[in-house]
Amino acid sequence: MPETASRPTLEAVAARAGVSRATVSRVVNGGNGVRKPLAERVRRAVEELGYVPNQAARSLVTKRNDAVAVIIAEPETRIFADPYFGLQLRGISKELTAHDTQLVLLLTEGRDDYARVGRYLAGGHVDGALVFSLHLDDPLPGMIQRAGVPTVFGGRPGWSDGTHKVVYVDSDNRGGAREAVRHLVGLGRTRIGHITGALDQTSAVDRLDGYRDVMGDADPRLVVESDFTPAGGERAMRTLLDRCPDLDAVFAANDLTASGALRVLRERGLRVPEDVAVVGFDDMLPVAEQTEPPLTTVRQNIEEMGRLMARLLLRGLDRDASGETVDDLPHSVVLPTTLVRRASA
Amino acid sequence: MPETASRPTLEAVAARAGVSRATVSRVVNGGNGVRKPLAERVRRAVEELGYVPNQAARSLVTKRNDAVAVIIAEPETRIFADPYFGLQLRGISKELTAHDTQLVLLLTEGRDDYARVGRYLAGGHVDGALVFSLHLDDPLPGMIQRAGVPTVFGGRPGWSDGTHKVVYVDSDNRGGAREAVRHLVGLGRTRIGHITGALDQTSAVDRLDGYRDVMGDADPRLVVESDFTPAGGERAMRTLLDRCPDLDAVFAANDLTASGALRVLRERGLRVPEDVAVVGFDDMLPVAEQTEPPLTTVRQNIEEMGRLMARLLLRGLDRDASGETVDDLPHSVVLPTTLVRRASA
Secondary structure (H helix, E strand, O other): OOOOOOOOOHHHHHHHHOOOHHHHHHHHOOOOOOOHHHHHHHHHHHHHHOOOOOHHHHHHHHOOOOEEEEEEOOOHHHHHHOHHHHHHHHHHHHHHHHOOOEEEEEEOOOHHHHHHHHHHHHOOOOOEEEEEOOOOOOOHHHHHHHHOOOEEEEOOOOOOOOOOOOOEEEEOHHHHHHHHHHHHHHOOOOOEEEEOOOOOOHHHHHHHHHHHHHHOOOOHHHEEOOOOOHHHHHHHHHHHHHHOOOOOEEEEOOHHHHHHHHHHHHHOOOOOOOOOEEEEEEOOOOHHHHOOOOOEEEEOOHHHHHHHHHHHHHHHHHHHHHOOOHHHOOOOEEEOOEEEOOOOO | OOOOOOOOOHHHHHHHHOOOHHHHHHHHOOOOOOOHHHHHHHHHHHHHHOOOOOHHHHHHHHOOOOEEEEEEOOOHHHHHHOHHHHHHHHHHHHHHHHOOOEEEEEEOOOHHHHHHHHHHHHOOOOOEEEEEOOOOOOOHHHHHHHHOOOEEEEOOOOOOOOOOOOOEEEEOHHHHHHHHHHHHHHOOOOOEEEEOOOOOOHHHHHHHHHHHHHHOOOOHHHEEOOOOOHHHHHHHHHHHHHHOOOOOEEEEOOHHHHHHHHHHHHHOOOOOOOOOEEEEEEOOOOHHHHOOOOOEEEEOOHHHHHHHHHHHHHHHHHHHHHOOOHHHOOOOEEEOOEEEOOOOO
């Protein structure tokens, strides 16, 4: 391995600033009781020498690593193929950075790696965890619970045994889906299909429930199960058209799925929205603007969801540290959605 | 914060397996000297109870966290906008997973956050670091060096004072660029422009050098500086056409830049390759196949670069642990490139 320069010590900083080791330690650990000009001198010496405090020693004092793990319950390849995750991470990153807390993204190839993630979490390397894209039978929440780190979830987790308080941030998936389908009904459409998301995720189940709220007694062949991907949207659209050639509208569970559906409609020579109107979900840019035609969709503020997850976790950590009462714990948040009209419906 | 279930203890595992604490500890830490049937019983108890070993205690024995940090010297937003990074991470993720080592991606909003990254690295949370997309005046290598963690770089770092051994994995950027430009010369093109990458990165400098190796005495107006992005490619292509309307070929420093250049050529009514031939760099899929026309480009194996970085680091860590001699250290690796012919040149 490359040779490394010797690290400047606490002693070197104390000598440079002309103060005691204890004073340097207090300043570095953010402690009070050091006069301002003295603290300034220490900070200057820390900067000049490029001193990095020993984190292990530091966390003995502060009990904090100033680091938060993010775990997305998807293989690494999916995380970089779906812009949804980048958006949610953007919100998380901004909020953690504003609190000088390091974002530690723990990537995996799949479920076989979750035991390792559990070990890392249990190892005391982070103060808490943000977890999203859970699936119904996901072993991850159990792992995280055993690791004993405070956690906020993105999306309502599918379990709910009432014995554990779960904090999550979600969008109003069911309400948004209802609005999408009502919009299609308002356009005079009657044969409205639904391409679902991955039904082992609550977001997909809630959007399907929203569709059913409006279309309660619709032909069951109008619902085709899919997986939130463009390729899945193409397959589902072909199935829908084969089953119901008289289809006059489609509500797709997300924009990526809708983009696949639009390609198949074009391929089959059907005009959008004249023959088949299409509504998506997410308002993922630039995807939703660049489809042909541009996509009418349900906007959820994905970046804001990430920001709120981080904020709830940090607030919880601060309260744990200050010993406030349980009644004061952060509550789950469900963000509203809005219909964005473009050309497709 | 959500209440967490109490974690199963070492004692509970010992009781379940009917063995001593010391035996459990030895099995959990991969130590030898435990009879096979006994070890089996312990492993079963660990699994049944969902026991997670205390990593801090464990690493006192093994001196390893079984975790490697990845730091990309770009803001979080760029990492998720450019598929290059996802590809490199894919190779890293596969290799680390194959060695049951956790990939810890440390995201930042920008350079202001590097001190925090340095603190995390110095805190003993990871065994080593993989660093890529460095810029010439980047403070990151200094931070990492002070943190004292073994590091392998992706791309040749721009400094080289000869006093520190630096291990890196790179592509033959200069050779690949030469092949691209020679291909254009071979097509009979004489007014060959070059849209550079970000010239504070060695990959961009090396590709420019490769262009100059072939086009030594060309009109200097044929070279326009850019930044590896599609929007940058559009701007540079406009500049090139305004300066040199008789241009008959362009070598773009990467495929994203080339995709922007192709859009501008189409917009100006120029045919590719008839009027202007275009060659890119990377062979980034699906980008290079989906441009109009599909892109002739220089392929570098980005995923393999990631895999090799991880492999060199893990090998170095194993050798450090086994106390092998310095002569045995891993060496830097430069991977070959190949020209891939499609329709654009």
